[in-house]
Amino acid sequence: MISDNAKKQIDHWIEKYPQGKQSSAVMEALKIVQAENDNQLTHDSIQAVADYLNMPGIAAAEVATFYENYNHKPVGKHIIRFCHNISCMLNGADDLIAHLETKLGVKTGEVTKDGLISVKKVECLGACVGAPMFQINDKYYENLTADKIDDIVDGLQ
Amino acid sequence: MNEVCFKNLDKDQCWSLETYEASGGYSTWRKILKGEYTPDQIINELKASGLRGRGGAGFPTGLKWSFMPRNAQGQKYIVCNSDEGEPGTCKDRDILRFNPHAVIEGMAIGSFVMNATVGYNYIRGEFIEPFNRFEGALKEAYSAGLLGKNINDTDVSFDLHAHLGAGAYICGEETALLESIEGKKGQPRFKPPFPANVGLFGRPTTINNTESFASVPDIMINGGQWFADLGVENSGGTKLFSVSGHVNNPANFEVSMGMPFSELLELAGGMRNGAKLKAVIPGGSSTPVLTAEAAMGMTMDYDGIDKAGSMLGAGSVIVMDDSTCMVEALTRLAHFYYDESCGQCTPCREGTGWLYRVLKRIMDGKGKADDIELLLGVQEKIMGNTICALGDAAAMPVESFLRNFREEFEYYIEHKKSMVKG
Amino acid sequence: MADIKIEIDGQIVNAKAGETLIAITDREGISVPRFCYHKKLSTSASCRMCLVDIEGVPKPQTSCSTPVSDGMKIHTQNEKAKASQKAVMEFLLINHPLDCPICDQGGECELQDVAVEYGSDVSRFSEGKRVVAASDIGPLIQTDMTRCIHCTRCVRFGSEIAGMMEMGGTGRGEDLKIEPFLAEGITSELSGNMIDVCPVGALTSKPFRYELRSWQMVSNESIARHDLTGSNVYAQTYKGQVKRIVSGDNEAVNETWISDRDRFSYEGLTHENRLLTPQIKVEGQWKEVEWNVALDFAIKGLSNTVLNNRKAHKLGGLASSTTTTEELYLMQKLLREIGCENLDHRLNVNNLDEAIHLESNLKLQALEQVDHALIIGANLRLEQPMINHRLRKAQLSGANITALNVKEFDYNYALNHVSVAPNEIATILAGVLKIVLEKKSIELPEYLSAISPSSSSVELAKDLLNAERPVILLGEHIINNKQAASIAQLIAEIAKQVGANTLNLSISANALGAQHVNFVPNSVGMNVNEMFKAEMRAFLLLDVYPEYDFHHANSAIEALSKEDVFVVSLNSFNNDLVAQYSDVLLPMAAMYETSGSQININHDIQSFTAMVKAPDEAKPAWKVLKVLADLLELPGFHYENSTQILEEFEHQPAHEHSQETAIDLSQQSTAIETVWMHNCYHSDALLRHAKSLSMSTLGQVNSASMNANTAKELALSDGDEYLGVPVDITETVADLCVFVNSNQATNIRSMS
Ligand SMILES: Cc1cc2nc3c(=O)[nH]c(=O)nc-3n(C[C@H](O)[C@H](O)[C@H](O)COP(=O)(O)O)c2cc1C
Ligand code: SF4
């Protein structure tokens, strides 16, 4: 269930914490396993992580459902996380989200038909002085305009 | 401007160890390694500096460091709070990106004061670029022999790790943050006991904000008094203000405490399109909103903002012009707290949703005449009754928006549309 | 902790510095509302219901998490405190369905109780209540999570008491949902306590569902008798039926918890197999008759076979040890009065020459205090849940626990598992004894001369010698070990040398009661196994079910079924086999239907009264035995109630069993040995008829576990059956042995 490569990455995180506190690595372990499984966590993968870290399955499930960055439904290869909190809102985020939805033909929370892109509305991403902004996978894109969004999204493959 | 956390901002590769050391970086840490400081000396400098916690609560850092049971047996921890999730706040991200070594050195100095040999920097999960910068800096510091066990054969040890979050504003609350490092849901702990006695993994722990730590090295280089003099009474030093919203040049500004708001607004390029200032949230979404008038008369320091009727918080200045619908703005904030409540305690779990739903209903044109009283009643019932301050943070905007802009809410309820946007 | 004084609502109260406020108000009888607080669970301070005003503190504080200090002035009722409490109540009610009339918790709901006092105008909430999808967590607990108030008592119960975190809170904020992760739901042997700790109707008893409103029932203290704890319970009855069992409170026994076995066994009381009327077999045909007819028939049968011709030595009396001490006392008195010494309750012992004699000399509360425990041959968690709970507490406070078992079971605390085959145990213990004696420079007995201690022995000895308060627990799996007596004797010797206490958990339910009243043959009598080899003419059986109760089931059945053997069965349940060999069936009252007592592992005689009348014609066995004695014109049976029986035996010294068994280590079998245990929910007649328990995950366990090598030796593979039980190949079992945990009767017992 967990690849050797994933185990190696998880082990790197385990090392940061005191002996016997390996469950501290659960947040990263879930992300690592998610990344290897189409950006999604399943019941079994959560259990596998729990087993690997020697913690109860429900404890890993609590973590997997508490934090935003785990997906429990199919998502795109690229996830666009569009901030719609106050600073971005003041700078026109709502219109830009509508623009993006039209461009991709999906609503927020959905995945494009080709499975390439999904869009999520999220709370403040801590880049308010660059509003409006979104995050695609690991990267922030700030001071967005409709044109800029078109360029960025067109470049996704 | 840019005298402490941002002092190297204009330099090439300002985040590198080389740049940092060239401006005196790690000099304090090296002195500590040579045995030239006692913990008390450091605490005294910090007390003199007037540095107050930059995470939002403004608790004096020197005092906090003096509480640590330094001589307690066993492992102790030092933890940096880089969870930065409060709407309007984005300064710690830039510190991590542009001056990570100051955070490392600040934490190292702290670890020496507390006699804590292990530290964690909790970085919010979305901050991958800042995380990589910080990891890079850690690597540099380790290879330079500045971190590790028995550094330079001294009896000083300090191991520092970065821990990544996974998306939850509540993890910025210090005890939720500790739970999160322990691999659990970020649910705040009740206090007492306080982290200083029972913190990470049940051990004594000191937690500070990124900016607080990053300010420490320069305080030590130039002296507490120097830092205090940069600011005003009760608010020592410079402070990073994240100015966002309807301004021409939104950015992070490191300026002296006590700067009039009007000057800060000018630094940020003034109002966008020459529009009229309507309202300002001076310290991040949890702090009460101010009218233009109140804001224009205030100075940017703890007492100044307090006098104007709000709080300095994390220094996150959200500027709104007269095109802003306050009902919409508050609804957005209410949604935030509703979304981010950890769900553990009753008033916050149930109350934030209630507040949001009533506001949403008003926005949907289904407001009722007594909704304003209802909102005020609900926020009052949350206030002060929760485990952590998120409950208060959710309540305060509601109270202040309704107090300062009540007519907009009444209009919306009555006319089923925005007074501003139509 | 220093003695201090604080002021609560203007009243000066003594306290200890650092005590939590709620502990003090509870002690003083000052009522502070609460939902998340539970005295046996960790503090979560999350419901916020217990907010009070403390002078000098700006925000209201939760009583459950606030440590008090000298001079503190607390107001639990002033405007500020009341405002906070009301606010919390209002928040709790906005998403709570107001469906009290159809809720099983109605009438005993903590939320309902407090709401009556605090909930004022909840009508202000008009945004639509939250509905939480139902989840099935097994046959024992009914969930209705829409009613959940997120107090997390059940979650904390799981991780802190049950020792297995099965319930958790998933999601965040308003979406926080209390649920299990695993598809099979909740599997802990203590799971039903979640029902008791849940303050609202989110978790209720599934078997009890929709039965009744709590206030319609009468609640009485009783004792559950499925294991050696004798947990104190409340039996709740309605119109002559036990409707529900909830936990009682007794720190010395079960604290405030009970096992699922004790909670749900009552379901068996109404099983269709209950024996309801006296019956006699006339020319091979069963006939329902009046009691006097049946008793006359029994007397006549006994007279014809054994009494009239001075053949009392051809009569055997056998009893299940789940019966009451009074019943056992009367039965032995009756038998001895008519000159019969053939009596036994040790039905499941293969070889009574190897019977285990070992004292239990540590009380349950003291068990929590041990710093080392050595468990030998037991899956404590399932066999003695409350004893295991005490040991778990010891482990959590630092005790080091080792289990010497044929299988690595699922323990709910950290322990060192030492894997052994049954035939290695005596040798390992002999090694331990040798090391201990050598260490103390005590001369070695002859039987230890040839022993060279293994590394396991060295480890075990080291732990025992290092411990200050060690205990050795001998479990059920040893009963039929070929060297059982020697093992027990070795344990006694080791314990004496290292200053350890011992607990003999190889016996079940009320075996201590049976021992107390000497329900074993004296030197001229026959034990159970001897009876089946002898030419018996009659048997008197007390709640005996041969296919489950006897080790030598086949020879038992054969002996009982002989044409010329007259069998009187006092039974609470009927079945084909019982009907086949019996000549008279006398329906007896089952648990909760009779008064009496049990002697638990603390050696406490715990008495109880009848909660309900036995169904139809069934009668308490002590009454039946008394009438039988009267009909036989025996003297000394003038009892009017069971208390008089208790008074008669209570002060009799417990019968001394010969403690010294010669230790014999020579018998070394090399055959593959089988340890056969009943599934924990099939260990007595009432349990076997409790349907919901049988349906639960634990109740379904039915497997013969062995490792791959043993399977090869036995030419078995997955999917095969071993003596009628499905084979489960797992490396958790020691080599060359089989661990059977079965919910069915077996043949092996008579074959080996
Ligand atoms: C809901 C909530 C969110 C918070 N978020 C942050 C945060 O993102 N960063 C931070 O430094 N402090 C945050 N705080 C404040 C911390 O709890 C804590 O006071 C701070 O980290 C202490 O550091 P300081 O003394 O250096 O300010 C938050 C508090 C609350 C109640
Ligand atoms: S106030 Fe909200 S965020 Fe804080 S502990 Fe309570 S539920 Fe969690």
Ligand code: FES
């Ligand atoms: S009982 Fe104190 S907060 Fe729940």
